[in-house]
Amino acid sequence: MSEGYQRIRFGVEEGVATLVLANPKKRNAFDPEMRVEMCEVVRQVQSDPAIRALVLTGDGEHFCSGGDLGNIAASGLDNAGWRRRLGSLHDWLKDLMQLDKPVIAAVDGAAYGAGFSLALAADFIIASTRARFAMSFIRVGVVPDCAAFYTLPRIVGVHRARELMLSGREVPAQEALALGIASELVAPEALQARAQAIARSFVGASPVALSLIKRSLSLAATDLASLLEQEANAQALAMGTPEHREAVRCFLEKKPMPFQWPEA
Structure with missing residues (x-):
């Protein structure tokens, strides 16, 4: 893992980047320093281009407990100050959500408040059996942030998102899987290995196709005509890539395909 960061650890191995939230004494709570480092x-x-996927996880037995309330209380910001601070947060969050590479969140323990929102910004949430999620913002008298108003209803539907946001209740791992929040559940000791295995599988996938799939999905709420236009443009680009030609060759010659999802 690379040096020079105070609130995170970061490393790259065999095409897979790993970003670890590293403030375990506060259950990896967000603060401005962490946000700046994550943005970088x-x-x-x-x-x-050598990085083909990103694994996002937390140090210790928790993913992220949300915003650092002590830091928030001591900030002394007025309404305009909070607006500017959240604006800079949104700039970084859009960068994460618009990455043209798969993002896998490996969630153990608590994913509360902004920690839950951060996990939802990933393409996959692989959760341990002791993971627990909560839109806990209402408990401290604020509204969900970090794009939760966008991501959560798209996963669980508006009615269920309303219930989770207004109650602030905890969602255990099994319910998160049933609701579609978590893609898979694994034992805590197997969590990191499973997340890394999924990330490594994308090293064999077409980076152009991955990027186009993610961009097209971001338009899923638009009108049908616009989405079909995007589909045609994206497929035309993907068909011209060497990765597509290689995959077709492997298929026709009955050889192992370059990209294969790893079995759980």
């Missing part, structure tokens, strides 16, 4: 890393991941 996300831009590095985006700009480096």
